[in-house]
Amino acid sequence: MKSKFTNPLFSSYIKNEGLFDEIFDDNKKVRKTYKKIFELYRDHSNSDYAALNEKAKAAFFNQGITFQVYRDSQTQEKIFPFDLFPRIIEAKEWKTIEKGALQRSKALNAFLWDLYHDKQIIKAGIVPMELISSSANYLRQMQDLDPPGGIYNHISGTDLIKHSDGNYYVLEDNIRCPSGVSYVICNRNALKRALFGVFNHYQIHNVTNYAENLLEIMESVKPHGVDIPTCAVITPGIYNSAYYEHSYLAKTMGIELVEGRDLFVENDFVYMKTITGPKKVDVIYRRIDDGFIDPLEFRQDSAIGVPGLFAAYKKGNVSLVNAPGTGVADDKAIYTYMPEIIKFYLGEKPILNNVHTYHCSRPDDLKYVLENVDKLVVKPVDEAGGYGISIGNKLTKEEIENVKTVVKENPRKYIAQPIMSLSVHATYIEDSNSFEQRHIDLRTFTLLGNNKEFVLKGGLTRVALQKGNLIVNSSQGGGSKDTWVLKK
Amino acid sequence: MLARVANNLFWMGRYIERAEHTARFMNVNYFSSLDAPNKLSQSRKFVLQSIATMVGDVPKKEKDLSEEDIIYNVGLNPEKPYSIFNCIKYARENANTSRDSMSTEFYESINKFYHYVNDFPKELLIKSGLHDFTTHVIEQTSILRGRIRSTLLHDEIYALVLLGINIERATQIIRIIKTKHEDAQKALGGYSKPIENSFEWTTLLKCCESYDMNRRFYKKTPNQNTTLEFLLLNPNCPRSVMNSLNQIQNHMATIDSLKERDKTSAAFLVGKMRAEYEFKTVEEIETDVSKFIDYTLQGLANICTKLDYEYFNY
Numbered sequence: 186m187k188s189k190f191t192n193p194l195f196s197s198y199i200k201n202e203g204l205f206d207e208i209f210d211d212n213k214k215v216r217k218t219y220k221k222i223f224e225l226y227r228d229h230s231n232s233d234y235a236a237l238n239e240k241a242k243a244a245f246f247n248q249g250i251t252f253q254v255y256r257d258s259q260t261q262e263k264i265f266p267f268d269l270f271p272r273i274i275e276a277k278e279w280k281t282i283e284k285g286a287l288q289r290s291k292a293l294n295a296f297l298w299d300l301y302h303d304k305q306i307i308k309a310g311i312v313p314m315e316l317i318s319s320s321a322n323y324l325r326q327m328q329d330l331d332p333p334g335g336i337y338n339h340i341s342g343t344d345l346i347k348h349s350d351g352n353y354y355v356l357e358d359n360i361r362c363p364s365g366v367s368y369v370i371c372n373r374n375a376l377k378r379a380l381f382g383v384f385n386h387y388q389i390h391n392v393t394n395y396a397e398n399l400l401e402i403m404e405s406v407k408p409h410g411v412d413i414p415t416c417a418v419i420t421p422g423i424y425n426s427a428y429y430e431h432s433y434l435a436k437t438m439g440i441e442l443v444e445g446r447d448l449f450v451e452n453d454f455v456y457m458k459t460i461t462g463p464k465k466v467d468v469i470y471r472r473i474d475d476g477f478i479d480p481l482e483f484r485q486d487s488a489i490g491v492p493g494l495f496a497a498y499k500k501g502n503v504s505l506v507n508a509p510g511t512g513v514a515d516d517k518a519i520y521t522y523m524p525e526i527i528k529f530y531l532g533e534k535p536i537l538n539n540v541h542t543y544h545c546s547r548p549d550d551l552k553y554v555l556e557n558v559d560k561l562v563v564k565p566v567d568e569a570g571g572y573g574i575s576i577g578n579k580l581t582k583e584e585i586e587n588v589k590t591v592v593k594e595n596p597r598k599y600i601a602q603p604i605m606s607l608s609v610h611a612t613y614i615e616d617s618n619s620f621e622q623r624h625i626d627l628r629t630f631t632l633l634g635n636n637k638e639f640v641l642k643g644g645l646t647r648v649a650l651q652k653g654n655l656i657v658n659s660s661q662g663g664g665s666k667d668t669w670v671l672k673k
Numbered sequence: 674m675l676a677r678v679a680n681n682l683f684w685m686g687r688y689i690e691r692a693e694h695t696a697r698f699m700n701v702n703y704f705s706s707l708d709a710p711n712k713l714s715q716s717r718k719f720v721l722q723s724i725a726t727m728v729g730d731v732p733k734k735e736k737d738l739s740e741e742d743i744i745y746n747v748g749l750n751p752e753k754p755y756s757i758f759n760c761i762k763y764a765r766e767n768a769n770t771s772r773d774s775m776s777t778e779f780y781e782s783i784n785k786f787y788h789y790v791n792d793f794p795k796e797l798l799i800k801s802g803l804h805d806f807t808t809h810v811i812e813q814t815s816i817l818r819g820r821i822r823s824t825l826l827h828d829e830i831y832a833l834v835l836l837g838i839n840i841e842r843a844t845q846i847i848r849i850i851k852t853k854h855e856d857a858q859k860a861l862g863g864y865s866k867p868i869e870n871s872f873e874w875t876t877l878l879k880c881c882e883s884y885d886m887n888r889r890f891y892k893k894t895p896n897q898n899t900t901l902e903f904l905l906l907n908p909n910c911p912r913s914v915m916n917s918l919n920q921i922q923n924h925m926a927t928i929d930s931l932k933e934r935d936k937t938s939a940a941f942l943v944g945k946m947r948a949e950y951e952f953k954t955v956e957e958i959e960t961d962v963s964k965f966i967d968y969t970l971q972g973l974a975n976i977c978t979k980l981d982y983e984y985f986n987y
Contacts, residue, residue: 435773
């Protein structure tokens with residue numbers, strides 16, 4: 186139903202009753218946290234706002250804060266669409282998120298140590314062995330290897346949504362190479378430039394301390410016997426979709442950004458090739474997937490890795506951040522065991538909710554999924570970037586049959602979840618030159634080191650720009666919002 | 674610093690400088706030919722031939738020299754490695770690979786510049802945009818050099834970029850001299866007969882943005898003698914080979930001050946060439962201009978080979 190708001194930018198705002206709106210409560214009153222900013226927007230006419238929006242976009246483009254999209258074997262340069270209306274999270278609410286994200290990261294770390302050592306959780310019958318042994322991301326090479334400080338997932342990204350019941354649910358854990366943190370900082374900078382007046386009215390945690398904490402985390406897991414470690418970020422190169430982030434992190438940490446061809450291994454030590462000769466490298470933040478880091482140990486066709494890197498890692502002469510083999514634990518099939526995993530290792534109740542999940546590998550679940558494809562989200566367990574996901578209520582009859590066939594062919598590859606209703610947030614839509622409801626999620630960033638932990642007070646709020654779309658990934662046309670965590 | 678990054682910075686400098694010289698050469702030759710004093714230097718074919726020679730891509734048959742093709746190829750054609758478009762694209766790509774060592778301000782300038790060139794319509798360039806396009810390119814490269822000087826730390830990163838810029842500048846100046854010297858030999862006549870007073874010397878000075886200062890320095894119409902002396906040997910002319918060699922030597926010292934005494938090093942080679950140039954006279958050069966041009970080109974190429982081997986060999 187349509188409702189009238191006095192604010193011109195909201196004059197055509199349609200509040201859908203079934204969805205949780207972050208800004209307006211059920212009586213269409215602005216929630217307390219958003220009151221100030223909503224009032225400030227009253228001063229902007231639609232054309233003012235359109236101009237601000239254009240300016241912010243041009244700034245991103247000119248600064249080269251872009252990503253590449255692969256389509257039809259061509260890459261295209263695009264800016265990550267950015268929305269000027271920030272998402273605001275209250276201090277109390279944030280406390281739960283922060284504690285919950287940290288709890289999950291620690292549990293996942295303990296789980297990884299166990300999987301690559303005694304496998305007690307499997308012996309206890311909590312997680313089935315075949316789930317591990319059939320996982321493409323389980324690395325037998327990591328068995329009985331002790332990573333420095335006992336840390337596997339130094340960097341974790343936790344994807345959360347707010348359901349229509351007003352509670353946060355974790356959608357997935359990302360502990361391979363979670364990306365997006367550079368956008369958190371860029372979004373903040375862009376918003377500060379465009380709407381500086383707003384900041385006087387809110388006490389917000391700053392987000393620029395991520396790089397210094399990441400560097401400390403890297404230094405905390407230095408190899409044994411190294412006094413002041415030389416750290417580096419390794420990237421697949423300028424054509425990678427996250428290259429901007431790689432260069433940004435290296436620049437703000439003040440360390441070298443290297444490619445595979447800049448490094449070589451001699452006597453199980455890693456060196457980078459500088460203009461004055463080889464220089465030893467001790468800690469590497471790698472933004473290259475497991476399979477590609479070392480052609481001698483993993484995929485032989487990798488041209489972006491470093492031959493001999495894994496042998497050096499095994500000897501303890503270099504630390505890798507994140508450790509290889511973490512992918513086995515952020516698998517969407519493992520996700521469903523997270524409540525049990527947290528209980529098993531930490532003896533705690535999970536702070537953040539899990540979404541109920543049906544495993545197509547279980548006959549009962551498979552039967553339910555096949556009968557209810559129209560009510561479920563069906564996902565492949567090992568794809569990233571929102572590819573291969575089908576959302577039941579958006580499918581035609583024919584498409585539903587297709588999904589059924591695909592799932593039946595390879596049940597292990599699929600899980601299904603009830604269609605969660607992501608909360609919505611007022612988002613500026615260029616076509617209508619006004620605000621409309623759009624679905625959002627939240628990615629938080631957690632760092633674990635040797636006796637050190639850190640959760641970035643802020644995060645990446647991704648927004649699905651297409652009307653009604655639930656997939657927020659940038660590769661699927663999603664945008665982002667600055668995310669404010671209030672101090673009190 | 675990583676050897677690969679050093680190489681990229683060096684080439685970034687070279688491509689920025691190359692874009693500028695290519696743009697200016699095309700601009701000056703095209704527009705000065707419109708009212709040139711003799712028939713040959715006024716002819717389309719002659720000026721197109723000259724531009725094609727400068728970029729090293731002369732069609733086999735003279736009838737294949739089409740004005741539209743040459744302007745497009747040199748300006749925007751992504752298929753031609755020498756096009757201004759590609760120079761800027763490569764410069765930006767090189768900046769991309771070393772983005773962590775660049776200032777945000779500099780990166781933003783080069784990125785904006787790339788988008789300008791990338792968005793420039795082909796039809797506009799061919800029909801009426803040649804002047805605007807080349808002038809804008811020349812201005813933007815000046816801005817880039819300004820940003821390099823004023824926002825980067827003056828350490829070895831800066832030295833490498835400037836090394837690239839100056840080596841490219843010396844090389845381009847020599848190539849422009851070579852092309853115009855050949856033109857002067859062909860287009861005899863005009864205001865007076867012999868090659869020494871050819872109209873092409875004026876064009877040459879304009880191609881190197883040195884015409885006004887040349888007039889100021891010699892107080893007479895440029896001829897072969899004053900033009901070559903000015904562009905090759907005058908250390909105060911910012912476009913002269915001598916000036917570039919002086920700068921190259923300074924920047925080499927920043928990168929590695931100890932290497933100069935090592936006779937197998939690039940620094941030694943630079944010092945040797947610079948010393949030779951310092952005590953050269955234009956009278957010695959005039960006896961065989963082509964030979965001296967080739968000798969200089971070879972000398973610069975040798976320095977690059979040595980640099981490659983010593984610093985960029987990764």
